[in-house]
Amino acid sequence: MNEYPSAFLNRMQAMLGAEYTDFLECMEQPSIRGIRLNPVKCDEKKLKNGLDFNIELSPFSPYSYQIPEAAGKPGGIPLHHAGAFYSQEPSAASAVTILNPQPGEKILDLCAAPGGKSTQIAALLNGKGLLWSNEVVRSRATVLLSNMERMGVSNAVISSCHPETLCEKLAGYFDRILVDAPCSGEGMFRRDAQAVQDWSEEHVKTCAVRQGLILDSAAHALKENGILVYSTCTFSSEENEDTVKAFLERHPNFVLEDSGVSFGRPGIEMPQARRIFPMDGGDGHFVAKMRKISPTVCYVTDYPFTKFAAEHDVKALYDQIFQVPIKGFFIQSGSSILIAPQLTPALSGLGVIRAGVMLGEILKGRIEPAHALFLASLPQELRQIVDFSSHSAEIRAYLHGEELEVDSARKGYTGVAVDGVVAGFGKCSSGRLKNRYPKGLRSHI
Numbered sequence: 001m002n003e004y005p006s007a008f009l010n011r012m013q014a015m016l017g018a019e020y021t022d023f024l025e026c027m028e029q030p031s032i033r034g035i036r037l038n039p040v041k042c043d044e045k046k047l048k049n050g051l052d053f054n055i056e057l058s059p060f061s062p063y064s065y066q067i068p069e070a071a072g073k074p075g076g077i078p079l080h081h082a083g084a085f086y087s088q089e090p091s092a093a094s095a096v097t098i099l100n101p102q103p104g105e106k107i108l109d110l111c112a113a114p115g116g117k118s119t120q121i122a123a124l125l126n127g128k129g130l131l132w133s134n135e136v137v138r139s140r141a142t143v144l145l146s147n148m149e150r151m152g153v154s155n156a157v158i159s160s161c162h163p164e165t166l167c168e169k170l171a172g173y174f175d176r177i178l179v180d181a182p183c184s185g186e187g188m189f190r191r192d193a194q195a196v197q198d199w200s201e202e203h204v205k206t207c208a209v210r211q212g213l214i215l216d217s218a219a220h221a222l223k224e225n226g227i228l229v230y231s232t233c234t235f236s237s238e239e240n241e242d243t244v245k246a247f248l249e250r251h252p253n254f255v256l257e258d259s260g261v262s263f264g265r266p267g268i269e270m271p272q273a274r275r276i277f278p279m280d281g282g283d284g285h286f287v288a289k290m291r292k293i294s295p296t297v298c299y300v301t302d303y304p305f306t307k308f309a310a311e312h313d314v315k316a317l318y319d320q321i322f323q324v325p326i327k328g329f330f331i332q333s334g335s336s337i338l339i340a341p342q343l344t345p346a347l348s349g350l351g352v353i354r355a356g357v358m359l360g361e362i363l364k365g366r367i368e369p370a371h372a373l374f375l376a377s378l379p380q381e382l383r384q385i386v387d388f389s390s391h392s393a394e395i396r397a398y399l400h401g402e403e404l405e406v407d408s409a410r411k412g413y414t415g416v417a418v419d420g421v422v423a424g425f426g427k428c429s430s431g432r433l434k435n436r437y438p439k440g441l442r443s444h445i
């Protein structure tokens, strides 16, 4: 029997009654493992071909699959390097399924690192609209950025800002907001020993107070008729239904809406919300969907796009690499050149660490293209591409950082794909592809 705090078990027994024995049995089983397809870059057929284990579609999202307990670590698979999928326990996809983002909308993910839900939202937006992914802890925001880059997200702003500041400055701006709140993590106990260690009744109370404050901030940033989804990965009612009830009491301009899904089970005395217990085939999750019904005023202005000195050279480099028009605007930030989304608002004072896709860096008067630029590209958009099978020695060699032999007619920057999914790039000359796969990401297997 795993060692769970007795106060936690007592609370679960009081909550579950006759189902408590089933709960205990499930808590002895390993947590379900899963991956989520990135439909922007890959499809199910290619994904299955690139894996050396079977996958089974889960009920929690049309792109989430259960993988066998014995499957090796998916992180070393070439398609993972290429951003074709994200490792995520399937029931963790439930909050974004309920959020139901629509292409073209403006979405805020307020507590976003490491990016499981942000990358899922981005996939559903399919490059249309704007995703603002915020993570207050700066070191965690860096991990968020690297996951968003790997998944090829092109229409996101990534920030590390306090929710109160961010939501005041972006008041009335968003169509949908996800608050996947920091919580006591009871739903993660099966696979996170630290969450078990950190648990106490006091911690549950502290989390509930913090959750209320984050929700209060989020309320400002939503437009009239906008959707606010609140989710946690914990079982305690204090952090779930009670937090939602207290929020609705403080904000009569919000109403609960039905979650619109059939997986899991209704919330406790809150049929519109959704709970997932291990007995429902997942870890532990709670999701509630609310709508703002009051009129809002939004003072957010557009990003002041202006011409800059290097723009001509940037355009020339872009045209050298791509055979399709740019989707967005070039902007310069220090020595970085970015392709910012069409909808980018004014960004100052919001802790922004990335707007759109990094095109490259100005180094000694020339522009060096960025790895992220290629990850955010489809093969048909690039002028030059070399494509290797998932099972080939060449793609392994590329991901190790080795030079590759290529057709001697190839010259200049060339995308490198695995089964048609762009994983990076290199520079071709004299029949060799010089490897530009970033050193820190290279595969060691």
Ligand code: SAM
Binding pocket: 110, 111, 112, 113, 114, 115, 116, 117, 118, 135, 136, 137, 140, 163, 180, 181, 182, 183, 210, 214
């Ligand atoms: N949505 C993420 C995902 O799917 O990958 C997981 C988010 S995690 C449950 C909650 C996040 O909230 C953590 O990254 C944590 O650093 C952040 N956080 C902690 N304190 C916070 C606060 N006071 N306001 C906003 N976010 C906070």
